[in-house]
Amino acid sequence: MPTPKFPVLETERLTLRQLKKSDAPALIALLRDEAVSRWLLNNLERTTLKQEQEYIKAMRKQFLKGQGVHWVICDKAGTPMGGIGIGRWPMDRMHNKTSAGFWLGRAYWGKGYMTEAFSAVLDYAFGTLGLNRVSAGHFQGNIASGRVQQKCGLLYEGTCRRAFLKNGAYIDELMYAIVREDWEKGMK
Numbered sequence: 001m002p003t004p005k006f007p008v009l010e011t012e013r014l015t016l017r018q019l020k021k022s023d024a025p026a027l028i029a030l031l032r033d034e035a036v037s038r039w040l041l042n043n044l045e046r047t048t049l050k051q052e053q054e055y056i057k058a059m060r061k062q063f064l065k066g067q068g069v070h071w072v073i074c075d076k077a078g079t080p081m082g083g084i085g086i087g088r089w090p091m092d093r094m095h096n097k098t099s100a101g102f103w104l105g106r107a108y109w110g111k112g113y114m115t116e117a118f119s120a121v122l123d124y125a126f127g128t129l130g131l132n133r134v135s136a137g138h139f140q141g142n143i144a145s146g147r148v149q150q151k152c153g154l155l156y157e158g159t160c161r162r163a164f165l166k167n168g169a170y171i172d173e174l175m176y177a178i179v180r181e182d183w184e185k186g187m188k
């Protein structure tokens with residue numbers, strides 16, 4: 001079977017490309033920041049180089065197996081700024097849907113970068129993959145993530161109470177999604 005070609009996405013200010021092993025040091029430097037990791041599922045404050053390399057390897061393998069697409073978000077000079085991904089396949093692919101997750105290093109917040117990156121990923125999911133639904137969630141209190149989801153056209157669908165256990169506390173997850181009709185309307 002031929003190796004699938006990874007979808008590099010270009011936006012006005014960003015390039016979204018496949019993660020590679022050599023990205024690990026730059027990504028760790030951004031992830032070992034409590035301001036970032038507090039909003040993510042895993043506690044990444046003490047991520048080691050080896051763990052990050054293993055993660056990158058796993059994400060590359062997922063892509064090859066058709067189980068998800070994970071991009072590193074770079075500026076046009078090629079500097080890694082964060083990550084974004086869609087996946088939970090093949091189960092979700094049966095229903096023509098996916099879920100998304102994203103993060104940026106703190107220095108890059110508040111400049112509209114994630115809205116730009118996530119919009120490109122949504123265009124890829126609906127326009128290229130032909131999916132019918134993309135969902136995303138965020139921890140209670142993560143206002144910036146909720147705003148990004150709203151700005152990208154996702155609608156709030158409800159709250160999963162005490163969905164995650166993080167640092168000894170249960171956290172609610174606010175769920176958002178966009179369906180094909182919404183995305184098509186936004187295209188017009």
Ligand SMILES: CC(C)(COP(=O)(O)OP(=O)(O)OC[C@H]1O[C@@H](n2cnc3c(N)ncnc32)[C@H](O)[C@@H]1OP(=O)(O)O)[C@@H](O)C(=O)NCCC(=O)NCCS
Nearest residue numbers: 036039102103104109110111112113114115138144145147
């Ligand atoms: C969530 C995150 C990706 C947002 O990225 P970003 O590039 O800063 O997002 P954007 O600049 O595109 O949009 C952020 C929006 O949130 C708003 N915002 C941010 N913090 C806010 C706050 N405390 N109160 C109100 N609005 C806030 C911004 O004003 C902006 O909205 P606007 O354009 O209407 O003014 C980034 O903050 C991040 O990586 N956080 C840590 C990891 C994380 O939370 N990942 C998501 C897990 S679900």
